[in-house]
Amino acid sequence: MKLQEYTESKHNFEECMKCTVCTAYCPVLQVNPLYPGPKQAGPDGERLRLKDPFFFNKALKYCLNCKRCEVACPSGVNVADLIQSARIKYDHTPPKLRDQLLASTDFMGKLARPFAPIVNGVTGLGVTKTALDWTLAIDHRRSFPKYSGRSFESWLKHRRKEQAAFPEQVAYFHGCYVNYNYPQLGKDLVKVLNALGVGVQLLEKEKCCGIAMITNGMSAQATKHAVHNVEQLRQAVVDKGLKVVTTSSTCTFTLRDEYPHLLGVDNASVRESLLLATRFIYEKLEKGATLRFKPDFHKKVAYHTPCHMEKMGWGIFSEKLLSMIPGVEFTLLDSNCCGIAGTYGFKKENYEVSQAIGEPLFAQIRSVNPDVVACDCETCKWQIEMSTGYTVMNPISILAEAIES
Amino acid sequence: MNANEFDVIIIGGGITGAGTQRDCAMRGLRTLLIERSDIATGATGRNHGLLHSGARYAVNDPESAEECIRENRILRRIAAHCVDETDGLFITLPEDDLAYQQTFVDACRRADINAEIIDPDLARRMEPSVNPELIGAVKVPDGSVDPFRLCAANMLDAKLHGGQVRLHTEVTGFIREGNTIKGVHTHNHQTGEDADYYAPVTVNACGIWGHHMAEMAGVKVGMFPAKGALLIFAHRVNNVVINRCRKPSNADILVPGDTVCIIGTTSTRIPFEECDDVAVTPDEVTLLVTEGAKLAPSLSSTRILRAYAGVRPLVSADDDPSGRNISRGIVCLDHETRDGLKGFITITGGKLMTYRLMAEIATDMVCRKLAVDKACETAVVPLPGSEEGSYEEVAKKIWEAPTMAQKAAASRMGSRARRIRTGNKRDDALICECEEVSVGEINAAIDRMDVSTLTDLRRRTRVGMGTCQGEFCACRAAGLLAKAHGCIERERADLEDFLQERWKGNFPIGWGDTLREAEYTQWVYKHVLGL
DSSP: OOTTSOOOOGGGGGGOOOOOHHHHHOHHHHHOTTSOOHHIIIIIHHHHHHHOGGGOOGGGGGOOOOOHHHHHOTTOOOHHHHHHHHHHHHOOOOOOHHHHHHHOHHHHHHHHGGGHHHHHHHHHSHHHHHHHHHHHOBOTTOOOOOOOSSOHHHHHHTTHHHHHTSSEEEEEEOHHIIIIIOHHHHHHHHHHHHHTTEEEEEOSSOOOOOHHHHHTTOHHHHHHHHHHHHHHHHIIIIITOOEEEESOHHHHHIIIIIIIIIIOOOOTTTGGGEEEHHHHHHHHHHTTOOOOBOTTOOEEEEEOOOHHHHHHTOHHHHHHHHHTSTTEEEEEOOOOOOSOTTTGGGBGGGHHHHHHHHHHHHHHHHHHOOSEEEOSOHHHHHHHHHHHOOOEEOHHHHHHHHBOO | OOTTBOSEEEEOOSHHHHHHHHHHHHTTOOEEEEOSSOTTOSGGGSSOOEEOOSGGGTTTOHHHHHHHHHHHHHHHHHTGGGEEOOOEEEEEOTTSOTHHHHHHHHHHHHTTOOOEEEOHHHHHHHOTTSOTTOOEEEEEOOEEEOHHHHHHHHHHHHHHTTOEEEOSEEEEEEEEETTEEEEEEEEETTTOOEEEEEOSEEEEOOGGGHHHHHHHHTOOOOEEEEEEEEEEESSOSOSSEEEESSSOOTTOEEEEETTEEEEEOOOEEOOGGGTTSOOOOHHHHHHHHHHHHHHOGGGGGSOEEEEEEEEEEEEEOTTOTTSOSEEOSEEEEEHHHHHSOBTEEEEEESOGGGHHHHHHHHHHHHHHHHTOOOOOOTTTSOOTTOTTOOHHHHHHHHOSSOOHHHHHHHHHHGGGGGGSOOSSHHHHSEEETTTTEEHHHHHHHHHHTTOOSHHHHHHHHOTTOSTTTTTTHHHHHHHHHHHHHTOHHHHHHHHHHHHHHHHHHHGGGOOHHHHHHHHHHHIIIIIISOO
16 A cells, blocks of 8 residues: 555645745735735644634735745745635635725726726826825825726727638637726737737626735635636637637736636636737747738837746746847846735735835836836736836737837 | 652652642642653653543443543633643444444443534534545544643642642652651752652652652552554644544544644553653554544545654553553552552553543542641632633733734633733744744743753744744754753754654654655754754
8 A cells, every 4th residue: 555645735735844935035025024924824824724713814915916935935835825715714804895996897997987088087186096095095196097988898899700800719818907998908919919810809708807806805706707707718718619818917827827726716628728918929929920020110128027927937928029029129127026916006005015015126127227118917017107107018019019010 | 847848749740740739739738740851751742632522431431431521521621721622523434333323322421421413414514524434423522632731731830839840850769768658869860960859748640650660669550551653644634533433443533633633543562661762663654544544534645744652551450460451540559558658659540631630539648648638629720821711812812913923822821821021023033933932932931831951842832843843943942942041062962852853753754745844954954054
């Protein structure tokens, strides 16, 4: 008999060798002494919580869920998953109205879109920011993403026939940001994919990936979204045989990894077909597809790797794609968290921590002084634009700008 | 009155000795406890830590069963901070005889143990780790009890009642006048000093070592060392004690204790020479894992932290020197009536969780000899730390918003956690990260709980008991000890001993993550710290 052929534990917490590398890499711990750090909050705390939920520590809410601890861990412990799972399991504090509003990106988008010019005007006002700070504790120093008057979905639906004519097809999980705030990124993707002979379809009906719900104590709603989305993805991947591309690193990561790890929603049938657009495009170019670039294009681009890109290990695809554009002067920024972590940085209590975490990144951007910062994450974009004044573009948009139309 | 004269000398710093000292001290006697090593180093600290409901003994040993359930109820009251009220299950697996369940439940009822047959489905919900194949389940009021904490709390209370304690002090001989024991010669292993202590009564509470102690006093107690091996898993798999509903056998109890769970045990007769250094064999490990997985299948893939073994002090019924008629009940011998040796009592047998009753029986005998007429109060007066209810209440009472380390401290020390210095960076720094032990808690133990080595410290604070097994905490704690004792050289040697002792427990189960971790520990201490 083979005794204990292998050992296993939830999120591998027993694999922890206590080496403390995760703690050294945690961006929160450097600036917020209230946070116990990934090792204590994760594998160490888990043993105590298994003894008695009384040992759950509310300070776990300071975790950014950036997953840098997991990237650093040499033993394969899913440290951040342990922390977020513990929050889901033990923290039954009902989410504040503010957190519910911040987390409901889908709902807020639907609400705001028809009144976009008014909403954008109002949220930009100092008086509104002060009011939001006082009433909801959304920090007054934050800038809000603008809403678009027309949704991406409606734009693409009008082009359904035209897109269907392309010989190759992909489905696009655009996410809330593209749909309600910045349809231009979706349009840029369509332009690039069309140039490669690929037509773009929508999923039958996508919902917000739910990451903001997960981190704001609304896991039940997030699970509903996850079940819905996995079914939608299954129809595209299994029934229609399509790959699904995305332009947001966090949505991608959530659909691929947070669903099974944190929400227990099985996505095995679709996970491998779910790709970030830069990876999809890079792999196509590797296999011989070509793009016609503008001869006179020139841009100094500094690429910031979002935390969830680090976790997926996919930053390399965006980097390579950008550096192969003729006329791009490419700088890879040091791997640092920008500090916003989705809705985290919007909260009044986190503002200082958020900015302190991002400061090394901001300083480097200022010293590189690029024409544009490239990044695959929309919340990093808001944070960097607000904190440095530099424009941030998704690599797909830079690519779209660089190719002949 | 001389400083080395007492009313009663108790030999043995296990739970029986500590409990007896407390009882004697509470009845107003001047007490001295002598222990050659540290508290709870013998069978006290080397068992399951099961707070028996008595159900295990109900069918075959109703007397023990009744003792257990009575003491079970008492300990929940007087030792709240040492007890975890988990409840227990007796499960019937397909290969077991389901008819035994009724015999078992009837026997429990006769012993006044609340045993309730429950639906297997309910059992699976109550304890999700239980073998899902179970065909029957009985719920009983089992629990778990922390032996180190219990022992330390008894000793502390004895001291609060004026008792004196000499640890690391060995009894080297008896002071005898005619057929009366008048006192003991002792040797302190740490200071090297010899001292004599006098008392009209001496209690032999040395567990299995009581055999030799009795011989030294010139009387014979027929003891039979029975080794029991156990395994500690690195985290709690179960939150409810799981037993097999059949005749007691090997490896059929899985007890959740603090942050770990423990499977055991085996029972093997061993020679007396092995009692000081019992090792767990590969066969025992295989048996424990294989049988354990029948209680909770996930044990076959759960990291094991340590293996250890204890020696039960089994005593042959008094007139049966052959040992055929071995009892697991309490044995209290008055050597005056039995052997004509005055001033000497042996208290042995019994179980961890019947220690209080053993102490009461022994103390009653001591009081009779000293003509002291005072009733036993140990069943009603809570131990220090247990006066203010559960650790949840205690932690919230002391600190408005307790941190994890403060919560953990409250769970270990009960209301005495109030005495820990906290609230500043230095005292709140963690020494042990696995078990959340702060500098303040370590210093409180060093100051008040007779700590001279890292191993002593471990028994009082859980330092080094977590998954890292001393990797990070041992050197930090050694620093505090060196400072307290003002000697770096001594502490360095102590640190080496401590790590060696940790490795001893890792060795029999040295594979997988535990081996990786042990190797990492070796890098840290050998290559980084140059030990």
